Structure formats: C-alpha cells, structure tokens
C-alpha cells in the first residue's frame with residue numbers, strides 16, 4: 326500500500342511538508358509502547374500510534390521506520406516535525422481512533438506483524 | 440575509533456541523541472543495515488534506561504575492524520536484582536517514563552537479543568555498567 330493510499334483511507338494530513346507519497350508500506354503496527362516497536366525487525370513498517378512525543382520519532386529513527394501515523398488528532402510539535410524531516414520520516418495525522426485507523430487499513434489489505 | 444558521549448538523567452528531550460549521533464558514524468561504514476539496526480536499537484534501549492532509571496552517565500562506543508564495543512555507564516542507583524531486571528515485563532518505570540512510551544520491561548531483553556554479548560555489572564546503591572559487543576560483518580564486494 327502506498328503512503329498516498331494510507332492518507333486517503335484515514336482522511337489524513339501530511340505534516341512533514343511536500344514529500345513524495347509513492348513509497349510503499351508493507352506492514353502496519355499499532356502501538357503506544359516504544360520498546361515494543363523496537364522489537365520489530367521488518368522493513369517498510371507504518372507505525373500507527375497515539376504517542377505524540379519526540380521518543381516516537383526517535384524510535385522510528387532507530388528502527389528504520391520511515392512513516393508514522395498519529396491517531397485521534399494527536400499532533401506532533403514543531404521540534405518533532407523538524408526531527409522527522411531531518412531523518413526522512415513522513416508524519417501523518419488523522420482524527421480517527423487507533424481502532425478505527427487499524428481496522429480501515431487492515432481491511433484495505435495492509436498486512437500485520439504478529 | 441572511540442566515541443564518548445554524556446547522558447543526562449530525566450532529559451527525555453535529548454534521550455536518543457547519542458544513538459542518533461553514533462548511527463551517523465556507523466552509516467559511514469559499509470555495514471549491512473540489519474547489523475546497524477541491531478547495534479543502534481541495543482544502544483538506544485541502554486541510553487533510554489540511563490535517562491529513565493539512573494542519575495545520568497556516559498556512553499563510549501569503540502569501532503574496530505572486527506567489532507563494535509559499547510560501554511554504558513551511570514552513577515547509580517544500581518540494579519538490585521539483575522536477573523529480575525532482565526525478565527521481560529519487569530519494570531520500575533515512573534509514570535513520567537511511561538508517558539514517554541517506555542516502561543514495558545522489554546528493553547534489557549531486547550539489548551540481549553540484539554547484541555552478540557551483554558555483560559551487566561551493578562548492585563543496589565552502586566553504579567551500573569553495561570558492556571555490549573557486536574561482531575562486524577561487511578557488505579560483499581568491499
């Protein structure tokens with residue numbers, strides 16, 4: 326699934342400026358627990374989280390995760406957006422809940438891990 | 440080549456800065472990305488633990504032709520029961536730490552899983568020292 330499709334499915338907003346949305350994501354993973362995210366070995370993961378502090382962006386950076394979808398209207402601050410841009414991480418926000426977001430993307434065919 | 444960094448306790452704005460810096464150094468070498476990821480995740484877990492659970496400390500990373508050796512050292516309060524701390528799910532993290540997305544009790548187990556060797560020296564009221572090593576493999580054709 327491309328990032329563009331992800332954005333469309335969840336009626337999302339891209340927060341990291343004009344970035345290419347043609348990138349493919351292979352898996353979705355929903356969690357607010359960063360040490361759980363840090364156990365993932367797969368590549369091209371879409372991280373879906375309600376945790377909007379800079380450790381979410383740090384965790385993505387360390388785990389080679391290139392896209393984070395913040396749910397339930399959680400908005401990363403300027404510092405996080407800056408940090409994400411520096412590391413080529415695309416940030417997307419949706420007003421939908423974690424459950425709804427995950428359900429929609431799962432239904433649309435985005436594979437899970439575990 | 441040895442790199443030394445300081446880590447401040449309780450400073451979650453800066454938590455991860457050391458791992459981020461060292462990741463840049465590793466990326467200059469021709470290492471497989473999966474290996475870099477293992478090293479950096481173990482380092483980041485250790486760095487966050489120093490921020491979250493200790494009075495602060497320092498990290499040294501040494502790169503040689505065969506290995507990366509990381510030493511994470513803090514000034515206390517120490518780990519009373521290391522075997523218990525290693526167990527998945529055991530955590531004494533504060534609410535503040537949990538709000539940052541940590542405190543699942545998975546970090547130490549993840550450091551062990553990602554490293555080729557892990558050695559912990561600590562005791563109640565003492566400093567904690569964690570030695571991690573990673574054997575290097577290089578990309579083909581270099």
Ligand SMILES: Nc1ncnc2c1ncn2[C@@H]1O[C@H](COP(=O)(O)OP(=O)(O)OP(=O)(O)O)[C@@H](O)[C@H]1O
Pocket residue numbers: 360361484488489491492493513515516517518524525529530531532540541542543544545546547548567
């Ligand atoms: N540097 C340290 N100094 C003192 N205690 C520590 C230190 N590192 C870990 N601990 C203790 O070991 C426990 C387990 O650590 P571990 O990293 O596995 O989990 P956590 O940090 O609590 O949560 P997580 O890493 O999943 O976010 C901690 O809760 C803490 O009690």
Ligand SMILES: [Mg+2]
Pocket residue numbers: 360484487488541542545546547
């Ligand atoms: Mg930890």
